[in-house]
Amino acid sequence: MYDIIIVGAGPAGLTAAVYARRAGKSVLVLEKDTFGGQVTFSPRLENYPGFQEISGNELAQRMLEQAMALGAEIDMDTVTEVLDGEVKTVVGEAGRYEARSVIIAAGARHRRLNLPREEEFIGNGISFCAVCDGAFYKDQHVAVIGGGNTALQEVVLLADICKKVTVVQNLAFLTGEEKLIQLLQSKNNIEYILSLIHI
Ligand SMILES: Cc1cc2nc3c(=O)[nH]c(=O)nc-3n(C[C@H](O)[C@H](O)[C@H](O)COP(=O)(O)OP(=O)(O)OC[C@H]3O[C@@H](n4cnc5c(N)ncnc54)[C@H](O)[C@@H]3O)c2cc1C
Structure with missing residues (x-):
């Protein structure tokens, strides 16, 4: 025992x-x-x-x-x-x-998109944490999947580091806080792909 x-x-x-x-x-x-x-x-x-x-x-x-x-x-x-x-x-x-x-202390699992070869690219192009990995994508074009608060907070950070950020959201609108959405509108390197159901 x-x-x-x-x-x-x-x-x-x-x-x-x-x-x-x-x-x-x-x-x-x-x-x-x-x-x-x-x-x-x-x-x-x-x-x-x-x-x-x-x-x-x-x-x-x-x-x-x-x-x-x-x-x-x-x-x-x-x-x-x-x-x-x-x-x-x-x-x-x-x-x-x-x-x-x-x-x-069993940790947490990040939700996967179940894309082909997704597992292979985790840690090598696919990340789950902008604070942790954002610097690796400096001056690059990155996509953030999701339009809620967590995703938009990551976008705020990435927009200052990356050349361009594309936000991909399955709904026709963003679900994050209005304050965050307004903050993103003040940046000129963010584009949105909305209503993308079958990613
Ligand atoms: C690609 C990638 C890059 C990252 N980069 C950074 C970084 O640069 N800086 C940073 O600070 N953080 C980074 N992180 C986040 C960091 O890895 C996590 O915050 C940290 O690992 C969480 O620790 P944890 O012990 O809570 O959970 P986990 O690391 O998830 O560990 C939980 C463990 O429990 C085991 N387990 C689960 N269920 C069972 C069970 N039923 N029986 C026995 N064992 C079980 C799992 O196999 C796992 O080994 C990164 C994460 C990823 C995926």
Whole structure:
């Protein structure tokens, strides 16, 4: 029985493991896929304090090594269920584990468009975060898919970096806040493709 089981060995899960070990807790981290999580998709990070430039893989490796050096147990398993109780039971495809506490750090999934070869280009032309990756598209023409607040905030940022930004929206109108829409109207390098249903 562990003090803490952490589901997911992405940056959040590994950070939790470091803190938990430093607090003297026994820790098991279960990962279903890639140690390091989504950050391993990023070929180059330039916004992680302490590293002027580092690949996602290298950063993930360092996080993993740090957690292991502190004594966290790390294993591969896909967690399918967590049963509550005074002792929590974590059910995986490969085994069952018990802990006093469970931290779910399973991350989030970006919604895909299901385009041909989409997965192949993630991190190499397709991005999900303008703050993270916008600088890689400096002076280029980029498309932002979506017309809600999140997308329009990304457009505001990209319009200052990129040569041109095309906003592609499946509805006939933008659904973001009026204030954001007005802000975008003050920029002259944004074009809109609306009502595009079958992307
Ligand atoms: C292409 C790309 C570029 C990026 N660039 C940057 C950047 O430059 N700078 C920056 O700060 N951020 C960047 N990010 C974002 C950063 O990667 C995420 O913010 C970060 O990875 C989130 O960490 P997390 O641990 O919360 O989740 P995740 O990284 O998603 O990790 C969750 C982990 O949980 C595992 N998991 C999920 N379900 C289960 C289960 N049932 N059982 C076991 N394991 C499970 C997953 O396999 C995964 O490894 C980028 C992301 C992408 C995709």
